[in-house]
Amino acid sequence: xxxxxxxxxxxxxxxxxxxxxxxxxxxxxxxxxxxxxxxxxxxxxxxxxxxxxxxxxxxxxxxxxxxxxxxxxxxxxxxxxxxxxxxxxxxxxxxxxxxxxxxxxxxxxxxxxxxxxxxxxxxxxxxxxxxxxxxxxxxxxxxxxxxxxxxxxxxxxxxxxxxxxxxxxxxxxxxxxxxxxxxxxxxxxxxxxxxxxxxxxxxxxxxxxxxxxxxxxxxxxxxxxxxxxxxxxxxxxxxxxxxxxxxxxxxxxxxxxxxxxxxxxxxxxxxxxxxxxxxxxxxxxxxxxxxxxxxxxxxxxxxxxxxxxxxxxxxxxxxxxxxxxxxxxxxxxxxxxxxxxxxxxxxxxxxxxxxxxxxxxxxxxxxxxxxxxxxxx
Ligand SMILES: *Cc1c(COP(=O)(O)O)cnc(C)c1O
Numbered sequence: 001x002x003x004x005x006x007x008x009x010x011x012x013x014x015x016x017x018x019x020x021x022x023x024x025x026x027x028x029x030x031x032x033x034x035x036x037x038x039x040x041x042x043x044x045x046x047x048x049x050x051x052x053x054x055x056x057x058x059x060x061x062x063x064x065x066x067x068x069x070x071x072x073x074x075x076x077x078x079x080x081x082x083x084x085x086x087x088x089x090x091x092x093x094x095x096x097x098x099x100x101x102x103x104x105x106x107x108x109x110x111x112x113x114x115x116x117x118x119x120x121x122x123x124x125x126x127x128x129x130x131x132x133x134x135x136x137x138x139x140x141x142x143x144x145x146x147x148x149x150x151x152x153x154x155x156x157x158x159x160x161x162x163x164x165x166x167x168x169x170x171x172x173x174x175x176x177x178x179x180x181x182x183x184x185x186x187x188x189x190x191x192x193x194x195x196x197x198x199x200x201x202x203x204x205x206x207x208x209x210x211x212x213x214x215x216x217x218x219x220x221x222x223x224x225x226x227x228x229x230x231x232x233x234x235x236x237x238x239x240x241x242x243x244x245x246x247x248x249x250x251x252x253x254x255x256x257x258x259x260x261x262x263x264x265x266x267x268x269x270x271x272x273x274x275x276x277x278x279x280x281x282x283x284x285x286x287x288x289x290x291x292x293x294x295x296x297x298x299x300x301x302x303x304x305x306x307x308x309x310x311x312x313x314x315x316x317x318x319x320x321x322x323x324x325x326x327x328x329x330x331x332x333x334x335x336x337x338x339x340x341x342x343x344x345x346x347x348x349x350x351x352x353x354x355x356x357x358x359x360x361x362x363x364x365x366x367x368x369x370x371x372x373x374x375x376x377x
Pocket of ligand 1: 073074075098100101141145172173191192193195204205206
């Protein structure tokens with residue numbers, strides 16, 4: 001099955017009981033047993049729900065893994081994955097990970113006795129240097145948010161295997177349509193499905209796919225024990241979103257390439273970050289490991305005053321956090337998504353006050369470029 005077909009016919013795409021061509025919403029918490037323990041695969045919806053299961057089978061298929069898991073948010077998914085580890089374990093993470101990931105590991109999981117080190121994983125020498133006796137995993141986000149740095153997943157997975165570590169990849173920005181980390185050797189791939197997978201700014205959800213039976217058992221145990229599961233209605237919305245993921249990502253890609261070229265040639269734009277540009281330091285690796293470069297662009301307009309002026313003039317780019325939806329969104333990472341990162345650390349990372357991030361939607365690209373043209377004028 002080709003990828004666009006799998007988005008529609010993968011997983012459990014129909015209801016065998018009724019023939020419905022869309023899998024129904026099983027809005028139910030418990031299931032009748034014919035005698036104690038005699039059930040049809042479902043006992044209680046925290047443990048398993050048919051609609052959530054249909055989604056979990058679908059994302060498993062799309063990422064090419066052993067089992068899929070759906071959670072109430074991307075952060076719940078990330079937290080559940082971290083619960084696979086023990087007090088005293090050490091994990092090495094990409095330095096400009098999503099702000100919420102940085103927050104949960106430095107303010108919550110650190111209190112449980114886990115240790116974390118942040119390095120620029122786009123150079124794996126930095127990772128190698130930090131591996132210690134208690135290191136258990138490498139946690140990569142690629143491309144990153146908002147500077148779109150790229151890490152070589154295959155090389156990271158080789159390094160991890162040599163040292164008996166797990167490789168975990170946050171694949172939110174690329175989606176399973178463009179990039180499949182398990183096929184590149186990673187052990188666990190996760191998504192904030194709130195973004196491209198849902199795609200319509202109407203669901204908060206997280207998905208995880210693992211690459212072994214052991215990890216599948218362990219993560220199901222954590223999911224059932226800690227209970228951060230996705231409800232049936234939202235599971236259904238994600239299945240619906242995934243049906244158009246392929247065409248949305250193709251449209252997004254075409255629009256993003258045109259906008260990146262426009263911004264790069266604009267005199268008021270100091271710098272453009274987009275892995276699809278040949279000048280981007282991660283371009284070659286991105287081209288090797290992904291089939292597309294995604295819909296995120298960051299660009300620097302110099303000062304926060306310039307950024308505010310642009311924000312006050314754009315018509316089609318909605319000022320909002322989040323990304324990956326059909327409508328174009330715009331944000332200032334330093335004061336929005338990355339505000340929870342201390343100012344000094346932001347500067348170290350290169351997240352300047354004049355940095356603007358756009359999530360390109362699937363509107364007509366001529367309207368989007370005309371909008372940016374007038375806003376930059
Ligand atoms: C949004 C996001 C998350 C967190 O997901 P939520 O659904 O908001 O909890 C994690 N990683 C990345 C890359 C994100 O963009």
